[in-house]
Amino acid sequence: xxxxxxxxxxxxxxxxxxxxxxxxxxxxxxxxxxxxxxxxxxxxxxxxxxxxxxxxxxxxxxxxxxxxxxxxxxxxxxxxxxxxxxxxxxxxxxxxxxxxxxxxxxxxxxxxxxxxxxxxxxxxxxxx
Amino acid sequence: xxxxxxxxxxxxxxxxxxxxxxxxxxxxxxxxxxxxxxxxxxxxxxxxxxxxxxxxxxxxxxxxxxxxxxxxxxxxxxxxxxxxxxxxxxxxxxxxxxxxxxxxxxxxxxxxxxxxxxxxxxxxxxxx
DNA sequence: GCGAATAGGTGCATATTGCATCTATATTCA
DNA sequence: TGAATATAGATGCAATATGCACCTATTCGC
Numbered sequence: 453x454x455x456x457x458x459x460x461x462x463x464x465x466x467x468x469x470x471x472x473x474x475x476x477x478x479x480x481x482x483x484x485x486x487x488x489x490x491x492x493x494x495x496x497x498x499x500x501x502x503x504x505x506x507x508x509x510x511x512x513x514x515x516x517x518x519x520x521x522x523x524x525x526x527x528x529x530x531x532x533x534x535x536x537x538x539x540x541x542x543x544x545x546x547x548x549x550x551x552x553x554x555x556x557x558x559x560x561x562x563x564x565x566x567x568x569x570x571x572x573x574x575x576x577x578x579x580x
Numbered sequence: 581x582x583x584x585x586x587x588x589x590x591x592x593x594x595x596x597x598x599x600x601x602x603x604x605x606x607x608x609x610x611x612x613x614x615x616x617x618x619x620x621x622x623x624x625x626x627x628x629x630x631x632x633x634x635x636x637x638x639x640x641x642x643x644x645x646x647x648x649x650x651x652x653x654x655x656x657x658x659x660x661x662x663x664x665x666x667x668x669x670x671x672x673x674x675x676x677x678x679x680x681x682x683x684x685x686x687x688x689x690x691x692x693x694x695x696x697x698x699x700x701x702x703x704x705x706x707x708x
Numbered sequence: 709g710c711g712a713a714t715a716g717g718t719g720c721a722t723a724t725t726g727c728a729t730c731t732a733t734a735t736t737c738a
Numbered sequence: 739t740g741a742a743t744a745t746a747g748a749t750g751c752a753a754t755a756t757g758c759a760c761c762t763a764t765t766c767g768c
Contacts, residue, residue, distance in 0.1 A: 467756070468596065470683065477690040487715050496686065502757060507716060512755095530715045530764040545687075552684055555598060558624065559677075562605040595725070615746050630726060635747060640724095658733045658746045714765075724755070734745070 465493075465501050471509050472518070473548040476541050479519060483536035486510050510535055518544050593621075593629050599637050600646070601676040604669050607647060611664035614638050638663055646672050 466474055478489055486507050493501040510533075513519045518541035524532040537545075594602060606617055614635050621629040638661075641647045646669035652660040665673075 464757090466679075466683065470598075473687060474683070477687040480691055485715075486717095503715095504717075504758075505756065508718095508755085511717090528765080529713085532715065549684075549687070551594075552680070555594065555602070556677075556680055559601060559605040562602075563608055592726090613746075614748095618746095631746095632727080632748075633725065636724085636749095639748090656734075657744085660746065710768090712766085715763085716761105717763100718761075719759090721758095722756080725753085727752095728750090730747105730749075732746085732748105734743100736741100736743075738739105738741090 467505065469548065471505070472513055473545060475506070475509060475513070476518065476537055476545045476548075479535055479537045480542070480545065481537075483534050485524070485532035485534050487532070513541065517541075595633065597676065599633070600641055601673060603634070603637060603641070604646065604665055604673045604676075607663055607665045608670070608673065609665075611662050613652070613660035613662050615660070641669065645669075 465471075474493070475489055478484065478492060484492075487503075489510075490501060490503045490506045493506070510519065510521075514521055514535070517538055519535045520538055521533045521535045524534045593599075602621070603617055606612065606620060612620075615631075617638075618629060618631045618634045621634070638647065638649075642649055642663070645666055647663045648666055649661045649663045652662045
């Protein structure tokens with residue numbers, strides 16, 4: 453784990469599934485290309501996303517079928533690899549939302565009730 | 581990234597900062613030891629946490645000062661390394677909550693408004 | 709033509725993860 | 739007593755992910 457830096461919520465920017473979810477949400481219904489997504493994320497006030505990581509995340513999601521891509525050679529500038537979300541990508545996003553809500557519910561449960569309640573339940577369970 | 585499995589929100593269980601946050605929430609105010617935390621998480625209906633990963637997460641958090649530990653040799657069974665949350669750990673948790681809310685707000689923004697609004701803003705910004 | 713911007717990508721050292729396995733101490737109960 | 743089991747913590751290793759720097763093209767402005 454990296455050290456925390458002041459001004460940012462946590463040590464670094466979202467990675468892994470969190471980054472994937474971010475990219476999928478951005479792509480949902482509005483296909484875009486990597487460079488553009490990197491710009492958006494860096495402009496979005498959480499700065500400092502790594503371009504390499506974003507390109508790799510997109511290629512990985514393509515490899516696992518969450519997005520698909522085609523080359524755009526017509527519009528201005530260098531060719532762009534334009535991504536859009538697949539059905540599987542949409543499912544992933546839905547799952548991500550449910551994971552998020554499960555996660556924060558769990559956090560709050562533990563913060564409010566502490567381990568004590570769960571402990572008693574577990575001990576009872578194990579005693580059966 | 582792992583394949584998704586039915587019945588679980590996403591392919592695998594929380595790792596990294598998400599797992600750290602989970603453990604910290606469980607420890608907040610109710611110090612506990614690794615084996616116990618692993619049990620709780622496996623009982624918590626999301627099953628299949630890896631014990632090795634949990635032990636390592638705890639040791640890493642100790643190394644970065646988010647938790648501290650002492651040996652409990654008095655209570656029954658083998659010696660237990662009992663963890664409690666430090667001030668830095670509490671700060672981490674606070675940051676994690678704000679990251680979570682930032683993240684889900686961002687997801688919802690993109691899902692509701694699409695990239696279009698942000699795109700216009702960015703293009704305007706870059707044109708200045 | 710030439711420098712800067714755009715767009716995508718790779719190489720490599722380091723960090724994380726999953727899985728299996730190992731050690732050691734208690735407890736159970738035949 | 740003592741062998742099997744449960745508890746508790748930890749490590750080895752292969753596979754994967756990540757951060758950072760760097761590289762390759764193409765196009766735009768002048």
